[in-house]
Amino acid sequence: MKQLFILCSIIGVGLAASGQEYALEKVLELALKNNHNIKVSQNNVEMAENSSGAGNAGMLPTVNVNAGATYSNQDMKLELLAQPDPIAIERDGAQSTGLNAGVGLNWVVFDGMAMFRNYDKLKLMVDLEDAKTRATVESTLMQVISMYYMMAAAKNNKNVALKAVELSNDRMLRAKSNYESGGSSSLNFLSAQVDLNTDSVTLANAEANYAQSGNSLNLLTGYQLPMGFDISEEVSINSSMDYAELEKQSKTNNAQLVNIEYAKLVAEKDAQIANSGYLPTISVNADYGFRQQNNEIGNLLESQNLGYTAGITLSYPIFQGSQRKTKAKNAQVQLENQEELRLNTIDQLKTDLNNAWIDYEKNFKILGMNERNLKNAEFNFNRTRELYQLGSVTNVEFRTAQINFLRAQISITNSKYQVRLSEFELIRVSGLLVQPDQNK
Numbered sequence: 458m459k460q461l462f463i464l465c466s467i468i469g470v471g472l473a474a475s476g477q478e479y480a481l482e483k484v485l486e487l488a489l490k491n492n493h494n495i496k497v498s499q500n501n502v503e504m505a506e507n508s509s510g511a512g513n514a515g516m517l518p519t520v521n522v523n524a525g526a527t528y529s530n531q532d533m534k535l536e537l538l539a540q541p542d543p544i545a546i547e548r549d550g551a552q553s554t555g556l557n558a559g560v561g562l563n564w565v566v567f568d569g570m571a572m573f574r575n576y577d578k579l580k581l582m583v584d585l586e587d588a589k590t591r592a593t594v595e596s597t598l599m600q601v602i603s604m605y606y607m608m609a610a611a612k613n614n615k616n617v618a619l620k621a622v623e624l625s626n627d628r629m630l631r632a633k634s635n636y637e638s639g640g641s642s643s644l645n646f647l648s649a650q651v652d653l654n655t656d657s658v659t660l661a662n663a664e665a666n667y668a669q670s671g672n673s674l675n676l677l678t679g680y681q682l683p684m685g686f687d688i689s690e691e692v693s694i695n696s697s698m699d700y701a702e703l704e705k706q707s708k709t710n711n712a713q714l715v716n717i718e719y720a721k722l723v724a725e726k727d728a729q730i731a732n733s734g735y736l737p738t739i740s741v742n743a744d745y746g747f748r749q750q751n752n753e754i755g756n757l758l759e760s761q762n763l764g765y766t767a768g769i770t771l772s773y774p775i776f777q778g779s780q781r782k783t784k785a786k787n788a789q790v791q792l793e794n795q796e797e798l799r800l801n802t803i804d805q806l807k808t809d810l811n812n813a814w815i816d817y818e819k820n821f822k823i824l825g826m827n828e829r830n831l832k833n834a835e836f837n838f839n840r841t842r843e844l845y846q847l848g849s850v851t852n853v854e855f856r857t858a859q860i861n862f863l864r865a866q867i868s869i870t871n872s873k874y875q876v877r878l879s880e881f882e883l884i885r886v887s888g889l890l891v892q893p894d895q896n897k
Contacts, residue, residue, distance in 0.1 A: 559746020
C-alpha cells in the first residue's frame, strides 16, 4: 500500500510534545499508525493487491494431477456374435479393476479479451481501495483534530472554571469576614456561598468533560496515549488561506473525487468484460498419464496405455437465454450510473468547498469580535473588582462582571478552535490533508 503522511506545514510548527503534554501532530501520528479503522482499510488494500495477479484474471493455465482406482464385482451374462452360432458366457462374481494416473493441463488462450480486461480491473481495484483508504485516513484524522480541539476547549473551560472558583472563594471569605465583623448583612455572605457552590459544580462538570474527551481522543489512537496525558492549548491561526488555490487543488486531489473516478474506471472495465461474451472462447488441453484395465470376462481382458494426449477446443454459445445481452446492458447502465455519481461528486465538492469557506470567514469574523469583547470584559472586570474591594459596587454587579469576563475567555478560545477546524476542513476538501509518499 502507498504510505500516507501528514503535511506538517498544515499542522503548524512549535507544537512539539513536552512531558505528558501531547501536541496535535504527535496525536495524529499515533492515530495514523494505530487507528483500527485505518488498519482495516490498509488490510483491504493488501487483499486487493494479493488478488491482482494474472492468475486471478484467468490468464494462466491450470495444471492438475489426477489418480484413481476402480474395482467391480458383478454377475455377468454375455452373448457374443460368432459363427455358426452365438456364444453365450455366464459368470457370477466377475471382477474387473482399473488404475489411472496422470497430469493434465487446461489453458484458455482466448476469451474475447476478457482476461486482459479483468487483469486491468484487478489493478484498478488496488487503486480504488487505496483511494478508499485515503478517504478513511482523512475522515479519521479530522475526527482526531476535532476531538483534540474539543479536549483543548474542555481544558480551557476547566481552567476558567478553576479561576472562577478561586475568585468566588475569595469573595466568600471576604463576605464572611465582613458579616462576622458586622460590616455587612448575611445576605452578601449567603449570596457568595451560592455563587461559590455554582462555580464548584461548573468546575466538576468541566473536569469530567475534560476526562471524557481525553478518553474519546485516546480511542482514535488505539489507546496509545498514556493515562493522564495532557494536550497543548496553543493554536496557530493561518490567515493566508487562498480560495482560488484551494479550488484548483480540490479538482485533482479531493479524496472522494479520486475515489469516484477510479470507481468509474472499474465500471468501464466491467462493461468491456461483459461485451467479451459475444466472442468465442478457445482453450487448449494436454494430458500425460498411465491407464490400466483388467477384466475377468469379456472381449478385452487387459489393457495398458502410457503417453500424451492434446487437443484444442473452440466454444461459442449460440443462445444463453439473453443472459449475455442482459449482462452487457446492465454493465452499460452501471457505467452511466458511475458517470452520474462522478458529476454529483463534482457538484457536491463545489458545495462543500463553498460552505467550508463561508464557515471559515464567519468564524474568522467572530474571532475578531470576541477578541474585542474579551478586552472590554477584562477591563470591566478589573475595574469592577477594584470598586468592589472599595465597597463601591454591589455583589450582583461584581458577579455580573465576573461572569461576563469568564464567558469572554471561553468564547475567545472556542473561536480560535473553530477557526482552526474550519481551516482543516478547507484543507481536507481541497485534498491536501494527506498525500501519498512518493518515496515509497
